[in-house]
Amino acid sequence: MVLAVDRVYERLRADILGGVHQPGARLGEAELAEATGSSRTPVREALRRLEVEGLVEVLPHRGARVPDWTPEDLEEIYDLRMLLEGAAARRAAARIEAKDADRMDELCGLIEWAAAPGDQQDLDRVAELNAEFHGIARAAAASNRLVTMLNAVVQLPLVMRTFHRYSPDDLTRSCAHHRELVAALRARDGTWAESVMRAHVLSAKAVLLRDPPS
Amino acid sequence: MVLAVDRVYERLRADILGGVHQPGARLGEAELAEATGSSRTPVREALRRLEVEGLVEVLPHRGARVPDWTPEDLEEIYDLRMLLEGAAARRAAARIEAKDADRMDELCGLIEWAAAPGDQQDLDRVAELNAEFHGIARAAAASNRLVTMLNAVVQLPLVMRTFHRYSPDDLTRSCAHHRELVAALRARDGTWAESVMRAHVLSAKAVLLRDPPS
DNA sequence: GGCTCACTGATTGCATGCAACATAGGCAAT
DNA sequence: ATTGCCTATGTTGCATGCAATCAGTGAGCC
Structure with a gap:
């Protein structure tokens, strides 16, 4: 059994690094939940991990984005x-x-x-x-x-x-x-x-x- | 308004670094939720952040622990x-x-x-x-x-x-x-x-x- | 006696509901 | 015409319920 949060994390990470999600793109929780076949909870936890790793930036009440590098x-x-x-x-x-x-x-x-x-x-x-x-x-x-x-x-x-x-x-x-x-x-x-x-x-x-x- | 997840994160981090939670100590979600006056959801998200930062280790289905350093x-x-x-x-x-x-x-x-x-x-x-x-x-x-x-x-x-x-x-x-x-x-x-x-x-x-x- | 296995209790993982907040657009006042 | 406010709408943040999983225990079997 593989944890949903890990699935979502790997998927999101690959999609960001692979360019599926372009820099600046909005990452809606509901949207990602549907795309990965899970609910918003594991999506949120995956986003937290990616935030610490610097792969996404999360603004309170405003959602997650793929950062664009200066x-x-x-x-x-x-x-x-x-x-x-x-x-x-x-x-x-x-x-x-x-x-x-x-x-x-x-x-x-x-x-x-x-x-x-x-x-x-x-x-x-x-x-x-x-x-x-x-x-x-x-x-x-x-x-x-x-x-x-x-x-x-x-x-x-x-x-x-x-x-x-x-x-x-x-x-x-x-x-x-x-x-x-x-x-x-x-x-x-x-x-x-x-x-x-x-x-x-x-x-x-x-x-x-x-x-x-x- | 300060986000509950940030409150929990800061509190946990301070308690780990300050020695309140000794290395090896178990960190139960329900226990932490009660201690911080929030629910398990922000506790879980805070634990994910601390896991990436290496301050706690999380084993699937077995909860979070403060790692003890060799x-x-x-x-x-x-x-x-x-x-x-x-x-x-x-x-x-x-x-x-x-x-x-x-x-x-x-x-x-x-x-x-x-x-x-x-x-x-x-x-x-x-x-x-x-x-x-x-x-x-x-x-x-x-x-x-x-x-x-x-x-x-x-x-x-x-x-x-x-x-x-x-x-x-x-x-x-x-x-x-x-x-x-x-x-x-x-x-x-x-x-x-x-x-x-x-x-x-x-x-x-x-x-x-x-x-x-x- | 030692080992296996099923059951129990407790905890985590996930889904969903609701409230709080932020943005956008329209409307009125200057 | 521009500014400010206000509502509408969609989203996030959080709480809670339920199912899945794990540690521990004791009975049964070898």
Whole structure:
């Protein structure tokens, strides 16, 4: 048995990150309750969780909205991401197991293929594989607290469809970061891993701020 | 009009941090509803918020509990605090206004007096003043996201009654950190401020891990 | 004697009803 | 024409009822 509040939460989260609910869109409780086949109570509780995680903003008596990020927000968010992802990478270097590193290498290959210019290019698939890659890295950090905090700032790229803004050079650099991160993790070098990860996040930030969303 | 869910949230948070609800204690919804003069609905929503912030743990169908921190948890929490407080201090150095720095200096004096050995020593008052001191620093960072994340890890010292574990030398060092932080902020030196803050947090961590709680 | 299982009591999870509040539109007064 | 108020309407906030689930207990069986 899966709790209704969790169903609603996952659904809402996916829809916000996937762009189904655009920034600024109103999220009516009754509407969401009907859409998820539950009542308003679990919807309200899911909205509270998402509010704390920063994925929705709730105004008293005025309902919930998907926030729209200002450039200052994006700057702040990416700086936090750099800090937290870097710390997670450092922890991961001390803890990662060989099979996880192997899978990350595998994902590097898949990402490189899906990102390469040509008919087979599929940037949405890159986003998906990229999410798995970084998911493994975060899991290897073995810190629930860190993971929770990252959830609040990590998956914005999906909202923004970041990879569609990447130039071919950006994509090449991103793939190089991935390969280097795995190397640093295998070498058990936390400082190296943290440095690569920080560069990786900051380069993503540069892409996003270079050509601001909408 | 203040929302019931916010009342319950503040009350619960204060009671957990203040030690009214000891780690491991069960938090029954009906009990909390009666204690706060509201119904179970706002209690449930407040518990969801506190769950995301890591201040309570909720098991499905089994209710909410105050988590009890293992030494590994404490290590993790203090490392995160170091990161986030350091980042906040760096931002604060670029933004703080003179009157806030003045108040922080004032608080330094009050803390030093209340922390000094003798009849006037009052470690609970030190904790209170210390919270205001760091509250100003965090507010000067002007980052709601950072503040929210810090809330999840910052105020554990209150639970642990940390200052009661401090030796006279620890207290002296803590006060010196405070003075130095204000100097770094006034100098608008973000790196200095971050470094002092990291030292401050890590020294607190050392005290806590030196003599583990209960 | 130890183990299993059903029953009991209590608690959580969810649905729904009602009251409080906020926004929008119309109407009147200046 | 503009401003202010007032009502209408939809929404949120909260209380409560009921079903689902879990911990504990004791009887029955191996």
